[in-house]
Amino acid sequence: MGDASGKLTMKLIILEDETKATEWAAKYIRNKIIQFNPGPERYFTLGLPTGSTPLGSYKKLIEYYRNGDLSFKYVKTFNMDEYVGLPRDHPESFHSFMWNNFFNYVDILPENTHILDGTAPDLDAECKAFEEKIKSTGGIELFVGGIGPDGHIAFNEPGSSLVSRTRVKTLAMDTILANARFFNGDTSKVPTMALTVGVGTIMDAREVLILITGAHKSLALHKAIEDGVNHMSTVSALQQHHKTLFVCDEDATSELRAKTVRYFKGLSEVHNKLVEPLYSMKQPCTIKQFE
Numbered sequence: 001m002g003d004a005s006g007k008l009t010m011k012l013i014i015l016e017d018e019t020k021a022t023e024w025a026a027k028y029i030r031n032k033i034i035q036f037n038p039g040p041e042r043y044f045t046l047g048l049p050t051g052s053t054p055l056g057s058y059k060k061l062i063e064y065y066r067n068g069d070l071s072f073k074y075v076k077t078f079n080m081d082e083y084v085g086l087p088r089d090h091p092e093s094f095h096s097f098m099w100n101n102f103f104n105y106v107d108i109l110p111e112n113t114h115i116l117d118g119t120a121p122d123l124d125a126e127c128k129a130f131e132e133k134i135k136s137t138g139g140i141e142l143f144v145g146g147i148g149p150d151g152h153i154a155f156n157e158p159g160s161s162l163v164s165r166t167r168v169k170t171l172a173m174d175t176i177l178a179n180a181r182f183f184n185g186d187t188s189k190v191p192t193m194a195l196t197v198g199v200g201t202i203m204d205a206r207e208v209l210i211l212i213t214g215a216h217k218s219l220a221l222h223k224a225i226e227d228g229v230n231h232m233s234t235v236s237a238l239q240q241h242h243k244t245l246f247v248c249d250e251d252a253t254s255e256l257r258a259k260t261v262r263y264f265k266g267l268s269e270v271h272n273k274l275v276e277p278l279y280s281m282k283q284p285c286t287i288k289q290f291e
């Protein structure tokens with residue numbers, strides 16, 4: 001796993017700003033899907049996040065679909081998390097987010113989208129079934145994620161087990177404060193619990209892409225890649241994943257060491273080969289999986 005030689009690989013891709021970072025991620029997802037060559041017997045399984053960070057990527061993916069460059073017909077998706085207690089049609093449910101910002105505008109089939117149901121009568125059974133569903137599709141090819149300013153991934157709050165599976169979590173006050181912006185700034189309206197994939201669930205994906213933008217996430221990025229693996233910053237577990245990409249903007253690098261930034265910027269030409277050339281479903285792809 002990892003690269004062709006079997007090494008563990010962690011890449012940090014630094015783009016000028018948020019627009020460029022989210023576009024880079026969209027191009028990467030596009031190339032991955034096309035190179036996988038999905039079909040009725042071979043679905044590409046994609047893990048997806050909500051939040052404001054991935055919005056630019058979703059816009060680009062919609063654009064690629066509209067231009068005929070990309071199709072989601074043979075793509076299955078699993079979302080990272082969902083609030084407990086919000087009906088699916090609540091405007092701030094992650095279910096609504098995904099349909100309003102992405103699924104409604106591409107050719108994905110509703111039965112191929114999977115989002116945890118935070119109103120299920122038995123939440124533990126709901127989480128167990130989600131894990132089983134992921135397993136039965138053959139596992140997640142690429143898990144795209146975002147992080148909270150405290151370094152949480154999905155809703156794996158600081159202190160979560162790094163081998164956790166999909167389960168019910170109580171949200172940390174920092175997360176409630178960060179997400180109050182979606183509830184008219186009213187913290188009392190933010191659900192206090194969520195269903196979330198575990199860190200272990202994400203670690204099982206064959207590849208993970210984390211999008212991090214903005215100065216407010218810079219300490220989280222530092223902890224994610226420069227500090228040791230620590231359950232107080234659950235995204236740091238990815239240091240032990242065999243194939244991880246962190247895609248960020250300049251602002252998010254402000255707490256990184258100068259030599260870390262210099263090192264990864266020095267690799268940008270190599271990393272850009274992952275998205276150049278940009279493949280299109282209009283032309284059959286002859287190139288094999290890239291590493």
Ligand code: GLP
Nearest residue numbers: 049051052053146147148154155
């Ligand atoms: C929430 C979600 C995370 C998401 C994070 C960042 O806490 N559970 O999955 O990554 O917010 O959101 P944003 O991109 O809006 O900063």
